[in-house]
Amino acid sequence: MTEAIVMDGVHKRYGEKRALDGLDLAVCGGTVHGVLGPNGAGKTTAVRIMSTLLRHDAGRVTVAGLDVRERAGEVRRRIGLLGQHAAVDEQLGGRQNLEMFGRLYHLGARRAGSRADELLERFGLADTGRKAVKQYSGGMRRRLDLAASLITDPDVLFLDEPTTGLDPRGRTEVWDAVRSLVGGGTTVLLTTQYLDEADQLADRISLIDGGRAVAEGAPDELKALVGGDRIDIVLRDASRLAEAAALLGGPDLVVDADRRRIGAPAPDRMAALARTVRALEDAGIEAEDIAVRRPTLDEVFLSLTGQPAGERTEQKADTAEVAA
Amino acid sequence: MSATTTAVPGRSGGGRGGPGPDGAGASSRIGWALADSWTMTRRELAHWARQPVQVLVGLVFPVMLLLMFTYLVGGGRGVDGDPTEFLVPGMLALTMAFGLESTMLAVTQDLGKGVIDRFRSMPMVPGAVLVGRSTADMLQSTAALAVMAGVGYAVGWRWHNGAAAALGAMGLLLLLRFAMLWVGILLAMVAGRPEMVSAVQILVWPVGFLSNVFATPGSMPGWLGASVEWNPMSATATAVRELFGNPGGATGSWAAEHAQLLAVLWPVAIIAVFFPLAVGKFARLSR
Numbered sequence: 001m002t003e004a005i006v007m008d009g010v011h012k013r014y015g016e017k018r019a020l021d022g023l024d025l026a027v028c029g030g031t032v033h034g035v036l037g038p039n040g041a042g043k044t045t046a047v048r049i050m051s052t053l054l055r056h057d058a059g060r061v062t063v064a065g066l067d068v069r070e071r072a073g074e075v076r077r078r079i080g081l082l083g084q085h086a087a088v089d090e091q092l093g094g095r096q097n098l099e100m101f102g103r104l105y106h107l108g109a110r111r112a113g114s115r116a117d118e119l120l121e122r123f124g125l126a127d128t129g130r131k132a133v134k135q136y137s138g139g140m141r142r143r144l145d146l147a148a149s150l151i152t153d154p155d156v157l158f159l160d161e162p163t164t165g166l167d168p169r170g171r172t173e174v175w176d177a178v179r180s181l182v183g184g185g186t187t188v189l190l191t192t193q194y195l196d197e198a199d200q201l202a203d204r205i206s207l208i209d210g211g212r213a214v215a216e217g218a219p220d221e222l223k224a225l226v227g228g229d230r231i232d233i234v235l236r237d238a239s240r241l242a243e244a245a246a247l248l249g250g251p252d253l254v255v256d257a258d259r260r261r262i263g264a265p266a267p268d269r270m271a272a273l274a275r276t277v278r279a280l281e282d283a284g285i286e287a288e289d290i291a292v293r294r295p296t297l298d299e300v301f302l303s304l305t306g307q308p309a310g311e312r313t314e315q316k317a318d319t320a321e322v323a324a
Numbered sequence: 325m326s327a328t329t330t331a332v333p334g335r336s337g338g339g340r341g342g343p344g345p346d347g348a349g350a351s352s353r354i355g356w357a358l359a360d361s362w363t364m365t366r367r368e369l370a371h372w373a374r375q376p377v378q379v380l381v382g383l384v385f386p387v388m389l390l391l392m393f394t395y396l397v398g399g400g401r402g403v404d405g406d407p408t409e410f411l412v413p414g415m416l417a418l419t420m421a422f423g424l425e426s427t428m429l430a431v432t433q434d435l436g437k438g439v440i441d442r443f444r445s446m447p448m449v450p451g452a453v454l455v456g457r458s459t460a461d462m463l464q465s466t467a468a469l470a471v472m473a474g475v476g477y478a479v480g481w482r483w484h485n486g487a488a489a490a491l492g493a494m495g496l497l498l499l500l501r502f503a504m505l506w507v508g509i510l511l512a513m514v515a516g517r518p519e520m521v522s523a524v525q526i527l528v529w530p531v532g533f534l535s536n537v538f539a540t541p542g543s544m545p546g547w548l549g550a551s552v553e554w555n556p557m558s559a560t561a562t563a564v565r566e567l568f569g570n571p572g573g574a575t576g577s578w579a580a581e582h583a584q585l586l587a588v589l590w591p592v593a594i595i596a597v598f599f600p601l602a603v604g605k606f607a608r609l610s611r
Contacts (some may be wrong), residue, residue, distance in 0.1 A: 051445045052445060053445055073447055074447075076445060089367065092374070104443070104452075105446060105448075106447070
């Protein structure tokens with residue numbers, strides 16, 4: 001299968017900060033590829049380079065077989081972009097937006113209008129009338145944004161954190177819309193902070209951190225890397241953390257003293273839960289909370305890079321919640 | 325361009341889009357540049373249609389200033405003749421120069437929005453965004469000029485040298501506005517934060533007052549009067565007063581004697597500097 005996107009040793013720096021540090025990426029045509037990483041990993045920078053908004057310093061980038069630096073104009077005719085912020089004119093209505101973008105894609109006035117109507121219908125926005133986009137809900141706005149990205153039926157569609165900031169309902173709406181694209185032959189590159197989002201939508205996932213790819217594979221392969229489900233125990237008394245950790249034993253144990261928390265592998269889920277509860281009870285250690293859950297993005301990174309970044313603590317809580 | 329008109333949503337319903345700015349012949353490139361610019365102008369007009377009150381306020385504010393300086397502040401110090409006849413052309417020049425801030429504000433607000441990213445990721449002619457902005461601003465300023473001239477007429481201002489000279493004066497005023505437009509666009513891109521816009525909104529006032537809009541340079545201390553005459557806005561104000569046949573408070577200095585020449589040279593020089601800078605800056609935005 002031909003590759004729709006290739007990034008080969010791509011570097012980009014902003015002053016002293018290295019946003020991309022030799023990023024490699026290869027995406028097969030007609031697939032959904034997830035790019036997963038924490039804030040600041042370089043996801044958005046990579047998307048902006050692939051979509052011709054930003055110039056890279058070194059390395060090679062091709063999209064739909066075209067070099068993004070040398071043939072930016074042709075690349076632009078073959079891509080659609082859904083950025084992190086709604087890239088539509090909020091003062092105008094939905095149809096006005098799509099018609100304007102259609103004209104700018106040089107469809108001609110008539111075709112731009114009929115294409116706008118088609119897309120409004122397809123994304124369930126046909127009854128929005130003259131209402132300005134700023135009065136839309138978050139999910140509606142994203143769907144319109146997605147519709148605008150699809151005006152020319154792009155070969156390659158970039159979705160940069162398409163559900164960040166959406167409520168669960170808006171998230172489901174966007175997921176459904178993305179799924180409906182798959183199978184139409186469009187190549188989708190999706191960046192996300194959420195493991196479950198990549199899991200739901202992507203055929204393959206690249207994990208990136210510090211501007212480079214740290215792992216690549218199908219979702220199941222990556223999960224196997226982390227080692228499956230985990231059990232989390234929060235103790236009432238921090239002074240007994242070491243004792244409890246010794247009791248649970250095993251490799252791959254994470255002790256977080258600040259939160260009085262221990263995380264351990266739980267491949268057998270319920271059995272592990274029962275075993276842990278019993279062990280703690282026998283030792284007379286009081287637990288505030290015990291839960292079995294899916295591995296989080298942070299643990300994927302922990303197991304791949306050997307060190308959690310301080311910045312990720314916030315997102316860990318986020319991700320755990322979604323993954324639970 | 326795709327001629328497919330199938331109603332089935334999906335790939336067949338799309339269309340690759342017509343030729344883009346690159347890869348097309350020179351004549352069709354110009355054609356697309358015009359088409360894209362017109363689309364972007366239509367966008368601004370659609371904004372107006374949705375916010376008529378804001379458009380109205382934009383027209384009423386300079387009229388308010390005009391009435392305030394005519395009746396309350398009593399401008400026109402040192403003028404030999406009717407102060408209203410002196411003030412109205414000055415206020416027209418001031419309004420054109422102050423267009424700088426409305427352009428800057430509009431561009432700043434636009435750049436802060438994600439929609440600019442979409443424009444930049446599309447195969448449109450890159451400059452069309454700026455052309456749309458400038459066409460809309462020029463239309464707005466033409467309307468503002470017409471309204472102010474109407475109000476000026478109502479308060480007793482007249483032109484005395486015929487319609488051709490009056491139209492020439494209007495042309496000079498719009499030329500000043502066009503120059504300020506590109507200054508505003510560049511400033512918005514270089515320092516485009518809302519707090520910078522407020523700073524510029526404050527700074528235009530002393531620059532506005534350091535001109536011959538409200539008082540003749542002859543009524544000012546010598547050094548101040550001399551520097552005031554070299555203010556581009558003063559050149560335009562003096563030139564349009566001459567063309568309208570309104571009193572100008574002649575000082576006999578070189579700048580005052582050649583006001584019509586300066587009223588062309590100043591804006592042209594400003595455009596020559598700021599237009600390429602603004603277009604270049606826009607092409608390199610966030611790179």
